[in-house]
Amino acid sequence: MSSETRTQSAVVYQETGDASVLHLVERDVHEPGPGEVRVRVVRSGVNPTDWKSRTGGGPGQRLPFGEVVPNQDGSGVVDAIGEGVDGFAVGDRVWTFLSAQERPTGTAQQFTILPVNRIAPLPDSASFDVGASLGVPAVTAHRALTVSEDGPRRLAPGALDGRIVLVSGGAGAVGHAAIQLARWADATVITTVSGPEKAELARAAGAHHVVNYREDDAVEQIRSIAPDGVDMVVEVAVAANLELDQSVLKPRGVVASYADGGGDTVEVAIRPSMVRNTRLQFILIYTMGAEALAAAAEDVTAAVAAGALEVGEENGLPLHHFPLEQAADAHRAVEADTVGKVLIDLE
CATH class of the missing domain: 3.90.180.10 (Medium-chain alcohol dehydrogenases, catalytic domain)
Structure with missing residues (x-):
């Protein structure tokens, strides 16, 4: 025909x-x-x-x-x-x-x-x-995990060994992919959620530590897990969360923001950011460039082949x-x- x-x-x-x-x-x-x-x-x-x-x-x-x-x-x-x-x-x-x-x-x-x-x-x-x-969520998560000044540009087992990653909104699609990719790369993963049902999903995805930001002092909880601070933050609502992120970020750390979370603008505390040499990186899959896209596609495929990116409620x-x-x-x-x-x- x-x-x-x-x-x-x-x-x-x-x-x-x-x-x-x-x-x-x-x-x-x-x-x-x-x-x-x-x-x-x-x-x-x-x-x-x-x-x-x-x-x-x-x-x-x-x-x-x-x-x-x-x-x-x-x-x-x-x-x-x-x-x-x-x-x-x-x-x-x-x-x-x-x-x-x-x-x-x-x-x-x-x-x-x-x-x-x-x-x-x-x-x-x-x-x-x-x-x-995969697509938008996993490629976005890969980009967020590879923009740190001192971190890797590619993900694989061991690439994030010794690093602590904070994933904001671990029950979302990008948050889920970020948890799983960070775990696959051997990071310690902390995530914030808004309630117990989402906490269960984040744990099922593989988060090592889950903080309910509505019930706990999130900064205190995160600092108790990471006294020296976290290396990177995968952020879904930077306008609402940047103050928290800066409070738990270690020197030379990065906040990788991939969504506005309902906010149109964000205020950055200049002096503390300068003192700690921290970075605020904005991410959009459409403009991240051919090289980063190709790297993400290859690494995400490798993670899938390793069984590290699973879906369904039992996987968060x-x-x-x-x-x-x-x-x-x-x-x-x-x-x-x-x-x-x-x-x-x-x-």
Whole structure:
């Protein structure tokens, strides 16, 4: 059957707005071009960045493309290969990242075409659920753990040996990945959470120490574990937490901030930061650069192969599955801060 007569189901939107702008449609399946692969999507992962892109700056805005298929992350099987592609073959299991960056077609469809540098091998030991849960969370976490002035630029067993990592919001998707990657690299991991249920998830992810910041004096608790301070902080809400972070950070430490946590600005105490030579590093996966992206994809794949990045409630990240026709509900679940990972099942 030719590509012109082959169709697929896809979720699209043609203007910004709430989840009601998402529609299930039938679209042609196209052939990959030079340097591209076509992936048969098994799972599509939904992240906050996906609904934020969908809403834009307000409803009804024009899009950079006439029609957009959402969702940056996914997992599946290579279905076709374009000219000049090396390292992958039809039938290979893969996970995807930045699938919709500067492109109109993400993973909320049965087949997606991607540049070869937007996919990575998915080890046979890993489920498609794991593969679709990597992308934005794991790559962001890898970046946060590799920006310290005195720390490694790559992660592997032993890379963070002797270092103490504080993960803010250990029950979130990025926090979960940061805990697991830091443990894999042999760091001591402390995490902060807002309640006992999230504390259990953080422990299941592998955190050595869990601090409930609503019940405990968080600074005192963290200092009791790390009297000399922590080497790095993976921060989800820098505006709310920077004072705490600076109170527990050791000299030459880093606060790696990957989300605003609802704040628009942050005040930095200049003198203490100067005295301790600390660093405030902001992180966004879209602009972290090709070298850092490639390093993250390789290291994350290695961690997956080692069984270090697992999902499911028993591993600290509950999964919530939706069929493709309920993609709008999947987006609403993420927008409502559902604890865990939201996945869209295409098979």
